[in-house]
Amino acid sequence: MWVLCGSFPFSLLRAVCSILLSDSVTFQQIETYTSKNKGYQAELDVVTYRQNRNEIEDNSKFRILLSFGQHARELITTELALKILSILSGEQSLPKRNPVLLNRTLQNTVIKVVPIENLNGRRKVEAGELCERRNGLASFRRGVDLNRNWSVDWGKKEEDFRPDEENPGTGPFSEPESQMMRKLSTSFEPHLWVNVHSGMEALFMPYDHKNTTPKGVQSGKMKLILETLNHLHCGDRCVVGSGGGYLAHGTTTDYMFDIAKIPMAFTFEIYGDEKADINDCFKMFNPVDHPTFNRVLDEWSAAFFTMFEMGAHQMNFLQESPFNVGNLISIDDYLNGYLMERKSRYGEKKELLDLGLQEIRTYFRLFLLSSVLLLFMFCSRITKTNRSLVSSVSL
Numbered sequence: 145m146w147v148l149c150g151s152f153p154f155s156l157l158r159a160v161c162s163i164l165l166s167d168s169v170t171f172q173q174i175e176t177y178t179s180k181n182k183g184y185q186a187e188l189d190v191v192t193y194r195q196n197r198n199e200i201e202d203n204s205k206f207r208i209l210l211s212f213g214q215h216a217r218e219l220i221t222t223e224l225a226l227k228i229l230s231i232l233s234g235e236q237s238l239p240k241r242n243p244v245l246l247n248r249t250l251q252n253t254v255i256k257v258v259p260i261e262n263l264n265g266r267r268k269v270e271a272g273e274l275c276e277r278r279n280g281l282a283s284f285r286r287g288v289d290l291n292r293n294w295s296v297d298w299g300k301k302e303e304d305f306r307p308d309e310e311n312p313g314t315g316p317f318s319e320p321e322s323q324m325m326r327k328l329s330t331s332f333e334p335h336l337w338v339n340v341h342s343g344m345e346a347l348f349m350p351y352d353h354k355n356t357t358p359k360g361v362q363s364g365k366m367k368l369i370l371e372t373l374n375h376l377h378c379g380d381r382c383v384v385g386s387g388g389g390y391l392a393h394g395t396t397t398d399y400m401f402d403i404a405k406i407p408m409a410f411t412f413e414i415y416g417d418e419k420a421d422i423n424d425c426f427k428m429f430n431p432v433d434h435p436t437f438n439r440v441l442d443e444w445s446a447a448f449f450t451m452f453e454m455g456a457h458q459m460n461f462l463q464e465s466p467f468n469v470g471n472l473i474s475i476d477d478y479l480n481g482y483l484m485e486r487k488s489r490y491g492e493k494k495e496l497l498d499l500g501l502q503e504i505r506t507y508f509r510l511f512l513l514s515s516v517l518l519l520f521m522f523c524s525r526i527t528k529t530n531r532s533l534v535s536s537v538s539l
């Protein structure tokens with residue numbers, strides 16, 4: 145076991161450290177980065193999970209980068225980061241999971257977790273500013289939305305633009321937090337990126353700045369992961385697709401996909417209380433009772449590990465599909481797995497997984513339509529035959 149623990153200002157990160165120091169941990173590391181801009185300093189703590197003993201081996205592994213707490217008031221996201229780290233350390237376990245498959249996935253995977261991307265914003269929330277989502281210390285009043293400070297379509301403002309919420313900064317990457325995250329993505333070169341938020345239940349893929357999803361096979365694979373997570377872990381309640389019903393410019397995920405070329409780039413929204421009073425930010429973005437708190441963490445941590453397995457399989461780091469019969473959780477999942485494991489009718493090794501659920505649905509609709517048409521033709525023919533029989537009878 146090799147653990148580096150800095151002097152963390154938050155009890156939360158000390159908690160991470162104590163998880164990592166527990167005997168059951170395989171191999172984890174915490175690093176703290178700092179960056180300054182015009183007297184404004186920000187820190188970024190990054191926890192790395194890997195089973196190999198050196199960074200050189202990372203190059204041949206499936207690499208995952210996860211960020212939580214980019215918006216300060218969305219505290220539940222950091223709780224999820226802790227839960228995932230706790231499971232990775234062996235301190236907590238995942239129910240209904242094939243341990244062999246999970247272990248095989250994790251052996252070939254390196255995961256970097258940023259539990260609180262917006263540490264200075266979090267300080268403001270903990271000091272009582274419960275509606276704060278931007279960065280900045282009180283003395284510096286920066287107030288930039290870190291999810292609008294990236295370079296893809298930066299600075300464009302929609303009609304409903306709210307400067308108090310969505311300030312994009314003085315230019316792309318004006319904020320130290322964004323600079324550090326960009327550096328991390330460049331040096332680590334992940335295959336999978338997730339930006340975790342709260343405010344609603346959603347599984348988003350690019351693009352945020354336009355109303356479309358990317359074209360091609362890779363986009364189909366991303367969609368399939370999201371549809372599967374929605375079905376298995378979100379009770380089909382999650383909004384799936386691009387954006388959130390509104391356009392956002394200069395977002396992290398659009399950059400990670402378009403510029404950093406991360407093949408799987410997502411934004412997850414893990415909880416929201418849409419009935420909460422607009423002034424009650426804590427309730428809008430975070431569960432306020434224990435059962436809901438636990439449900440959110442249980443469902444979403446399970447979703448993340450399913451995504452790790454699916455992603456590793458799709459990127460060819462894991463031979464077995466998580467949907468093999470032996471690994472299935474329920475009969476419903478069995479049907480999904482059955483569809484995904486079948487070879488295409490052209491006999492190629494391409495799985496239906498590659499076709500995407502959307503295409504499967506389209507085929508099913510076409511099949512239904514043609515059945516109805518055939519039935520209609522059949523019925524009309526019978527009617528005609530009967531009519532001709534009747535007319536041939538002399539009156």
Ligand SMILES: [Zn+2]
Binds near residue numbers: 215218342
């Ligand atoms: Zn957010």
